[in-house]
Amino acid sequence: MFNRSVLTATLLLVACSTQGELAAKPGKPPFKEFYQSFRQQVAAEGLNPALLDEAFDGKVQPYAPAIKSEANQPEIKSTFESYVAKMLAKPRREKGAALLAEHKKELAKASQATGVPPEVIVALWGIESNFGANMGNHPVVPALVTLAWDNDRGEFFGKEAVNALRVARKRGINPAELTGSWAGAMGQCQFMPSNYLKHAADGNGDGKVDIWNTPADVFMSAGTFLKALGWQKDVPWRLPAQVSVKLPESAGFNERGLSEPHPLAQWQRWGVVPKGTSFSKLGGTETALRMYRPLGDKGPTYMLGPNFDVLLRWNYSSYFAASALLLAESIANEGNLPDV
C-alpha cells in the first residue's frame, strides 16, 4: 500500500545521503564551522587536532545515522511486566546461564576483585551487548562530534568525543577504527569513553584493556565500574516485605512504584515487616532503603538494598535496574524464571 509518510521519509533520507550535508538546527552553526571550533577544543584539551581529522578520515560532515537514531528513540511506555518479559527472554536467560559456567574462572577473578557477583556481571553483559554479539558498529568519534553539534546535551557528547580520542590514543589505534553504538557506548559492556578511561580494567593480565574482544577484560571492567558506583559485597538487592497498613504520602512513590529512600527504622514504624529473611541483611536501622512495588499496591512488595541504586547509576531506570538484577537471579539459577 502506498504510504506517503514512508515515501517522504525515504526521499529525505536519500536527499541527506546524496548531498552528504545535514542542516544545522536553528541557532546552531553549520557543521563545518562547528568542526573548526571543536578542533580548537581538542587542542585546548592537550590533544593534537590531527587526531580528530584522522577520525573523520578527511570527510568533514555530520554522521547521519547518529542524528537519525537520536530522532527515532522509542519512548519507553511499556508496563513493568512487558519490559521484564522482554529483558528476561528465555534465550537470554539460558545463554547467560551457559556463559556463567563457561567463563567461571574469569568471572570468579572479577568477582573476587570487585565484590560484584558473577551473575550480575553476566546479566549486564547480556543486556548491554547480547553477550558481545551486538556492540554497535558506528564510528564513535564522528557520532559523538555529530551529537555534540546537534544534541541538546551537546556539551556532554563533546567531552565524550574528546575522551574517545584519548581512548584511541591509549589503545594505539587510528581513531577512525573506534566503534560502538550511535551514542558512543563502546565494547561488550557499552562503556562511554570517559567510563572506559576511568573504570575499564585488565582482566586477563596481558597489560591491555580490551572490552571489545576479551571477555575477562569485559568482566573486570563491569565489576570495577559497579564497585566505583558503590556496589556492596554480599548485600541482597531485594528482600520481600509485607505492609499491613496504607503507607503515608511521605513515603514518596513515583509512578513506577519506586519510593524515596527512608531509614529502615522509619519503614518499621510504618508497619513494614519482612516476609521471611530479616531486613538486617540490608544494613542497620539507620540504613536508607527504598521500597519497590512495581505492580502497585496489589503486587509484590520489596525492600531494596543499596545495590539497586548502584544499578540506577549505571542506567537511570527502575525498570532497567530491576530487570538486570532479576536476570542475574535467573542466570544464577540455571536460567529459570525468578519470582517477580
Ligand SMILES: [Ca+2]
Ligand atoms: Ca587484557
